[in-house]
Amino acid sequence: MKTHQFEVIVVGAGGAGLMAGLYASRTAKTAIITKLYPTRSHTGTAQGGIGAALGSEEEDHPEWHTYDTVKGSDYLGDQDAIEFMCEEAVQAVYELEHMGLPFDRTPEGKISQRPFGGHTNNVTGKPVRRACHAADRTGHMILQTLYQQCMKNDVNFFDEFQVVDLLMVNGAAAGVVAIELATGELHVFHAKAVIFATGGHGRIWEITSNAYAFTGDGPAVIMRRGLPLEDLEFFQFHPTGIYKLGILITEGVRGEGGILINGKGERFMEKYAPKVKDLASRDVVSRAIYMEIRDGNGANGQNYVYLDVRPESVNKYAALDGRLNKDGAPYTVTGEEILAKLPDIVDFCRVYLGVDPITQLMPIQPTAHYAMGGIPTNKYGETILDEKNNTVPGLYAAGECACVSVHGANRLGTNSLLDLVVFGKHAGLRAAEFAKGAEFQPLPADPTEFASSQFDRIRHADGKENAFDIATTMKKVMFDDMGIFRSGKGMENALKVVRELKERYKHVTVTDTGKIFNMELMNIWELGNLLDLAEVTTVSAIARTESRGGHSREDYPDRDDKNWLKHSLAWVHENGKIDLKYKPVVITKYEPKVRTY
């Protein structure tokens, strides 16, 4: 066992972790620990843009962005935090530009912006250009730029170290325990402040846009230490994943004028969102696709529809919608322009589907994409302990693993990149400030005891069960019964299956007995995280007897503000029992009203 000491430890090196590390390291001795190389983080796969009311292209205001986000959240987002994020957005994007991020440019040389789902001009109700983009690889450019800034500023990294436990002493964070993948050795990182920025857990579902790495490590580790998780029942299904593979096709395709077409060749979003049509919120569009498929309007009788960005289609529907350029001329695109604006999308379709989107339709289906819920925090990234918003000294979270909550029941596209930049920065600043005024907590006598016991249990299981089988079964039942539409009966089935799988998991086989890069052992530990989070997600969802944002129940089809305008907090006890409590939503200016697009 090796022991290290830093004032601030950041776990995870995606956008939120790098931003936190960059800011914390300005005043505190900081290290970032990541199970991947930083540039492999999932932020890199974000495509369409980062939302900020710059007004580069047309009139826009942070207040409009705030309202759109509140409405997008189906009124479950905390409005003080949303106001804070949308106001900080403008400066955050300029800061990224100053760091070197190569945004696309307008003819005047300003940062280029495109329309995105749910982002509107609050006067006309029409889509507004708010997503600041670098082609369709905005996340890639954010990740690269932030990593480059970390190198420039000599931030310490521990690459390919898997954090497996959080140390808590006297009710405060005292550090983390990690496994060095290259040696299998345990390391203790003694710290005054710990920031979790470990990303999402979309690998729970069969069809997902999420990386293999997205196994909910941070939330699972924190939950095992007796802390609550917030709003896990809200998970976003992105409308346009590549059929069967789930690979993301950015909403930017629709921002550039692409439309959704059912098996009969009809543009169906007009029925579901008459005002903004294909640019409605993601929950609305995913449900519409599902309903089209259920009504027999899937393509070729299968469970997919088409996304159409062929220039002739884009130009036809742009003319019908009366879409104009800034100079008042009708909006039109050419094949070359589509290729220039969406090069990666074109590449994905050619490689994985053998389809050329400039001349052919893309087969798509909704794909598990984003965790609105996670580790509860306030807008400074401080981790919340209970339903009264008390905080845990020295413990922070930011990015997808956290729940501030700015996304509520449904996140708007472009707001995740914004979330990780804004709250990553503030978590880093707060953690460093806390570290300046705090002493190190003493380390426990045997700091690796809890982590070691988990791995001993896996290594010494009696080996009858195949982990790959357990994972496949979990993914299928969660996609079928805990997907876009849910029902009490289906969710109860999911819960039953997940609990059976947790029993089987106790008897899992491990064949690799080595220490060096024992990826089998690590993957099995990650599967344990997914199973734990799948269970809490399902229990939280069963309890919520309403439909709101990403949580859509056939047996409770309406939103119920009287009983359910509140956040769930779930605790898992050592005996496996799950407790649910609730805390109110923060409302500042926007009273809940009926949500239409």
Next chain:
Amino acid sequence: MEVTIKVFRYNPEKDKKPSYKTYKLEAIETDRVLDLLEKVKGYQDGTLSFRRSCAHGICGSDAMRINGFNRLACKTLVRDTGAKITVQPLLGLRVIKDLIVDMDPFFEHYRSVKPWLINEDPEPEKERLQSAEQRAIFDDTTKCILCACCTTSCPSFWANEQYAGPAAIVAAHRFIFDSRDKAAAERLKILNEVWGVYRCHTVFNCTLACPREIQITKAIGEVKMALTTGKLE
């Protein structure tokens, strides 16, 4: 269809020297090589070790040699490889275990060219302006995902790992030609050294290997040209 996948195996805790192991499994044409490796690991041999994350060609984790060419396993389909597949670790980097190589020397070269924007002028209140034309000059090299397919396909790098390699030069290009950056001269000086850009003998392996289809040899040529003429346009 049935495919056979022959995989380079080496476990430093057990093996004196590397060997190959062959697995047979059912696959369809649209399966990724990564899907096959996952299935082998899941059902036939849990000890097989490799890196992977995003599984769609963006994170750069699963670069390996597939049928003799550097490729991402997640972006190579059975349709492209046929039913007989051989998988080896990248060449020119130390093998740690199976398909996992030591990436540290690769990232060292990346860092050596100072791959970050250098501009000490006071920051404007809003964005630094840059025309769409200025932005287009370095667009291609911003696509790099640092997978190392290029550098580890380069005979000059195989011959001597002190050579900065194509990925590092691509990173330098991305900043040298960015109108907002002020350190082109500094980076050009680094690449003018003995292990710099002139070790490139335009073999084009890098360009062929790049899963992002970056015109790497062209970018290296532009850096050489800038060194020769002292001009950035």
